[in-house]
Amino acid sequence: MKRNNKKQFPKQRILAAYMALLLVFTTYVALDTFVITRVYGDAANLSSEQENDSAQSGSDSDIQGSENIELPDTNSGEDETSSQESSEHKHGGKHKPDGSHGPGSHKKSVSTGSSDQSGSSGSAGSSDSDSSNSSSAVSTASDSYSDSNISISLKEYRQNDTTIYVADVTLSSPEYLKTALAQGVYGKNVTDKTSSIASDVSAILAINGDFYGTQEKGYVIRNGQLYRSAASNGSEDLVIYKDGSFEIINESEVTAEQLVAKGAVQTLSFGPALIENGSIAVTADEEVGKAMASNPRTAIGIIDDCHYVFVVSDGRSDASEGLSLYELAEFMESLGVETAYNLDGGGSSTMYFKGSVVNNPTSGGNIKERSVSDIVYIGY
Amino acid sequence: MFTSDTEYIDSSKYQDKKHKTLVLDSYEIIEDEEGVASSHRVAVKEVRSLQTAVTYLIISIALMLFGAVYEYFGHGVFSFYMIYAFAIPLLGGALPYMTDYIRRLRTAASHGGSGGSKFTMLIRTPWMYHAGLATLTVGSIMKGVLDIYGTTNSLTIAYPVAGALLIATSFLIKPKHCLS
Known part of the structure; x- marks a missing residue:
């Protein structure tokens, strides 16, 4: 003992x-998760290397070097409130017959300052007449940009006690639909505000992307460059091809290398898909990351060739409740979207247009931008 | 009366009640340097079980509150790992040690024995068991935080692996010099 x-x-x-x-x-x-920064690759260098490789091999590169395209003054775009009305009729005319889920019934100016409210005098009641009239009735004060290649009309809607910002984008070529990484590099915890990244790449319009940096798996293909090929089992991705078309894929069914070979220039790995083949692809109780609540949301959709919508909703505030995924899908469907995909939401949801943030991003209970890994943008 | 270490870890000793008491007495003597009297030793064991159970209960309640507050400020985003983290110290700590305490009270009252719950008596290295529970609990909280933020980290796999190993080891190994 x-x-x-x-x-x-x-x-x-x-x-x-x-x-x-x-x-x-x-x-x-x-x-390691939240602070330590690890840079795995420089987007600009990788892009230029790929361009050189492509030039040497004589193949067409997916990467559009900025030196190849004349960069116009983003402020030179005309403000075309009157023309955007007809644009809405043309591209976004699919509304529910009863108008109950038609986008918006509340009119409010967007914060970019150059809006023209001449076309926004219709009352909410007028939206019930017919689908074509409902388009004009629900349109609100808007802002727009237009040049020979890019046409963007920005509108604000009110639905489900939520303010929703919709950028209707028509391009002459899909090459103007791009993505950018924070600080121009691919890595972990490499972040910057959406507006800063957008400003760095002279974006005309930008929304936050999929925040790839918070995940260790999931395909990352940006502007034709494959950064991450580790599949996230069962993850639904949005693939944007060279021709500007959208496809929803499952990472367990196709490899990143196969996607690149098929001509994928962008993959966004967040999800889920909201609309597939013109129909809602989510259920009423489906959620991302177990967020069974209304929240700020970001989504991107395609209506037809080179015709896209960027959608951001405010949330988590008294002024704007936010949308569930199903509500967002319903809204996207009402815009006539063929394929729509949910991007990183919550505090990340940010829309940038012509030099300023359009929406009211909520981060930590305050109205301020959160830093993110990447953006999707329209620009040269 | 006192058994050697080799005899202590021989599970066959648990087969009859008489030997079990002997083993427990031996264990108590080895652990308590003072060499307290037999009746006192039984009381010490009861108090220890109660203290351990109450400590785990307090931790469980604290985790329950923490999870609720975290979820309240999570804008509806939740994680089962965060919500049910309290269950680990509750089911793994408070419940068995409270059972142990109650059984000791009953056996002491009925025939002066010192028999605790079967589960806690199987734990040969209690500090490893406690460390395992702590690891699983912290891992669950950490996984919940990452889930709610919407991120992942492959390092978190270390928590369940280490926790499970520690708990399993605590049932299997009795260190030669009575680490428990």
């Missing part, structure tokens, strides 16, 4: 030491 007493280890010390080790490890995991 005495032998045992003398050689008895201090169990409390061992336990305390283990707890300290556990604390240190947990701190490291937290820092």
